[in-house]
Structures are given as C-alpha cells and as structure tokens.
Amino acid sequence: MSLPTTMRHVDLPSFGGPDVMSFTNGPVPQPGAGEILVKVQAAGVNRPDVAQRQGIYPPPKDASPILGLEVAGTVAAVGAGVTDFAVGDQVCGLANGGGYAEFCILPVGQALPFPKGYDAVKAAAVPETFFTVWANLFQMAGLTEGENVLIHGGTSGIGTTAIQLAKAFGATVYTTAGSAEKCEACEKLGATRGINYKSEDFAAVIKEVTGGKGVDVVLDMIGAAYFERNLSCLAKDGCLSIIAFLGGNIAEKVDLRPIMVKRLTVTGSTMRPRTAEEKRAIRDELLAQVWPLLESGSVAPVIHSVLPFDQVVEAHRLMESSSHIGKIVLTLG
Incomplete structure (x- = not known):
C-alpha cells in the first residue's frame, strides 16, 4: 500500500489537564527491524496516558512521545526480519507510545492478531489491561x-x-x-x-x-x-x-x-519499562492461554464508551471522573 508521509496525531505541548492536548500533523514513523507500522483504526485510553499527560509518567527515551499505549488496526508496513505479520493483517498490540495517531509503531513481540470475531474497537480494548x-x-x-x-x-x-x-x-x-x-x-x-x-x-x-x-x-x-x-x-x-x-x-x-x-x-511492577523480551513472553502466554477464552466468548473486554478521535479531551475527562465501567476507546475511522 502507498503510505502518506504525514499523519494527524495528538500533541502534548505542555503538561496539565485534558485541555492541554491538541491535534497536529507530523511525519509517519518508519518501522525498524522487528517492528510493524499499524494504520490505527482504534486506540484504547488508559490511566498511564493520563499520568503522562500530567507529567508524572514519562515515556522511555526510545519511545514515541505521543500518548497512547494500545492500538488496533491494519499492518501498513513491516520492518526488517518481520515474518509474524504481513501488510494487510489485522493486529492489536501494546505500543511503547504513539497510539493517539493515524499510524503507530508496534514491536512485533507486542502485537497479536485480532481475536476471531473481533472488530478494531473490541480488539483495541484488550492489550494494555x-x-x-x-x-x-x-x-x-x-x-x-x-x-x-x-x-x-x-x-x-x-x-x-x-x-x-x-x-x-x-x-x-x-x-x-x-x-x-x-x-x-x-x-x-x-x-x-x-x-x-x-x-x-x-x-x-x-x-x-x-x-x-x-x-x-x-x-x-x-x-x-x-x-x-x-x-x-x-x-x-x-x-x-x-x-x-x-x-x-x-x-x-x-x-x-x-x-x-x-x-x-x-x-x-509497571509495564512500560519492561524489556521487549519480557513483553514478548507475556504476549506468547496471552496468545496461548487467553486468546482461546476471548474467541469462545467466555472472557471479553468491557467497553464503556467509544468516542471519535476528535473527542480525546472528553475521553480523558471521562477517565479522570472514574464514572466509567470498563474501557474507553477512541476510533480513527
């Protein structure tokens, strides 16, 4: 597929309340060895996103500064050495950052196929939790x-x-x-x-x-x-x-x-500083032991609200209100 050179993403020019977030355009990231580029269809909203926005949970040095730790969408490009996934595959996964964007990098060891029968919204509600x-x-x-x-x-x-x-x-x-x-x-x-x-x-x-x-x-x-x-x-x-x-x-x-x-x-523990090898080990156990439960319907993510990408500020306000039951998911179309 032909990739654009720029993408829309949430910008965090300063730390503070939900209103500090805005939208801007930036370059589409390129997948390195062992990485895939995902065209994001849905992104989960999580407490660590709120903490990063507040300035108390900084991303690792090698991670994208863009908010967002879980995404679901379609593989748009693959880096060197990637054999697990191909362009066009539907994947969800745990990002090291960069999920509030039209395109996001996933380390291949943190990516999983959609559980059978899942759409992007439901798949995006799974990885982080x-x-x-x-x-x-x-x-x-x-x-x-x-x-x-x-x-x-x-x-x-x-x-x-x-x-x-x-x-x-x-x-x-x-x-x-x-x-x-x-x-x-x-x-x-x-x-x-x-x-x-x-x-x-x-x-x-x-x-x-x-x-x-x-x-x-x-x-x-x-x-x-x-x-x-x-x-x-x-x-x-x-x-x-x-x-x-x-x-x-x-x-x-x-x-x-x-x-x-x-x-x-x-x-x-916190998840974000764990090594790629540790996260891959968790991914492998989830695929073997939990994915069958998701596919059978005996376990399923509980989704409270699905909001369009443009309502990211409202999504963070909802998260901070603690009035929700389950997950909050953003859709990017």
Missing part, C-alpha cells in the same frame, strides 16, 4: 485455581479484566467498587462479592467472607492508603501485587509485622 493483569496477577502473584483474590477498582479496565480472568482460571473473586451499581456490575462479571468501599470496610468484609483466613492475592492500584488493610486481608503465604498509586506512594506508620508473621510477599 490483559498484558498488565496477566503479568501481575498470574506471572508475579501466581494466582492459581482454587485460590481467592481481592481485586481493587473492580470496574476499571484493569478490574473488569482481572475479575474475568481470575474467575476463568478457577479463582474465587472479591472486589471493591464505589457504588452499589458498580458492585453489581462486578458480580455480573464473576465476582462472588462486590464491596462498596464508600460504605463498607473491605478488610472487615474479607475477614467475614473468608472465615478469618483471608485471601491468597490482593491486586491493588491504590497504594499507600490501602497498604496496611491489604496486608490484613492476606492469608498466610499471600501476595500483595501493587500496580499503581492512586491513593499515594508513601505509606507512613505501617505495621509491617504481618509480612513476617504470615510470610507475605509484596510485589509490583
């Missing part, structure tokens, strides 16, 4: 069949993904959310109990529903504000997996004795 949940909940925290897990932020993109995957692999799921409606949505996705953190003490509820034993894993994106209560929720040999700090990153005057007494593990 599924990579993150798989790496943190299954690879690092080691959640397995028969265990139980507490997932905070159950109606976020991460939460809706984690609930479904944990349930699909045989775990019992408890989750927190901020309203009765959101708790009900979590339970419809497979949670045994949705806990309204605005009216209930989640630690007390977990103690009650587990008969005082606690859960094997806590997946947390709140951080400091929940740290001590998260430790109290864990059973012996349990694991706290921290993936964000929406409630602060400095925990003061925390009783650390439960970590020793209960032999707890506290872990965490």
